[in-house]
Amino acid sequence: MTSEDEAKQLDSVTDRVQEKELDESRATQALGALSATTSADSASRSTFFAKKEDVGIIMDELEVTEDEAVAALRAAAAEEGEDGKPPEGQQLVAAALRRLVLS
Known part of the structure; x- marks a missing residue:
């Protein structure tokens, strides 16, 4: 096979790959939805306040530290x-x- 034949064969293989264009607006919308969900999840996690009574019950029942009770x-x-x-x-x-108890 000559180098010219090899080049044609290589071109025919690479020409079969079709490039797909990404729809920029769709990609932006998906990224926006993802970041909104992530920020909403983190906001809901950061607003949790443990009641002292609840922490006290857990500490008394299982003899764990305050940090472990709050984390649970x-x-x-x-x-x-x-x-x-x-x-x-x-x-x-x-x-x-x-x-x-189960951990």
Whole structure:
């Protein structure tokens, strides 16, 4: 095979690849939706405040540190319950206790 034949063969192989243009507006919209979801998730996580009573219950029941109790409450609050909403009140404390016992 001559170099000319090899070049033609190489061109025929590379010509078969079709380049797809990205729709710029669609890509921008997708990135915007992703960043909005991420910022909403981080905002909801950062606004969690543990009640002293809840922290005290967990510390007394399982003899854990305050930081561990708060972390368990925060993790339990981030989970969705059966109704699709985060647990509150006694359900939140129960979920945090369950999380600590099972870990």
